[in-house]
Amino acid sequence: MGLRKIREIGEEVLRCTCKEVPEITPRVQDLIKDMFDTMYEANGVGLAAPQVGVRKRIFVVDTTGEDPHVFINPQILETSGEQTGQEGCLSVPGKSGIVTRPNYVKVKAQDENGEWFELEGEELLARAILHENDHLDGILYVDKVEGDLESYSYDDEDDEE
Numbered sequence: 001m002g003l004r005k006i007r008e009i010g011e012e013v014l015r016c017t018c019k020e021v022p023e024i025t026p027r028v029q030d031l032i033k034d035m036f037d038t039m040y041e042a043n044g045v046g047l048a049a050p051q052v053g054v055r056k057r058i059f060v061v062d063t064t065g066e067d068p069h070v071f072i073n074p075q076i077l078e079t080s081g082e083q084t085g086q087e088g089c090l091s092v093p094g095k096s097g098i099v100t101r102p103n104y105v106k107v108k109a110q111d112e113n114g115e116w117f118e119l120e121g122e123e124l125l126a127r128a129i130l131h132e133n134d135h136l137d138g139i140l141y142v143d144k145v146e147g148d149l150e151s152y153s154y155d156d157e158d159d160e161e
Contacts, residue, residue, distance in 0.1 A: 016050060021110075059132035
């Protein structure tokens, strides 16, 4: 499909509450394909529709590179436990921070065909689902950071050999 422009912190669309998706149309399915393409191109593990300028309750997650999930009209049913760790966001480039989130999540959502499903996730999958779900309500991880945001560059990761 195609790549979409990732919206960055400061853009109004990232602070909006997104609207429910009443039906899964070919246009919605194209958006989902574009979101996966955009997420993979940016080396992300999740991407929400408002991050590409669309105010719809849709996000995609793939924490392993081999297990893509689509969430349309997601509802968080249950959370438990706690994890604290480094978090970043494609809409806040070059920054990261420490965020505490639940370690377990149970979510109900529709897939790209409109079929309802439930998914349970722990650790990174739970963090990604909750991070992306926050985007649908105009919440960014920077709103939850403990302490200060840290700057990083991708070049830093190349030093580990």
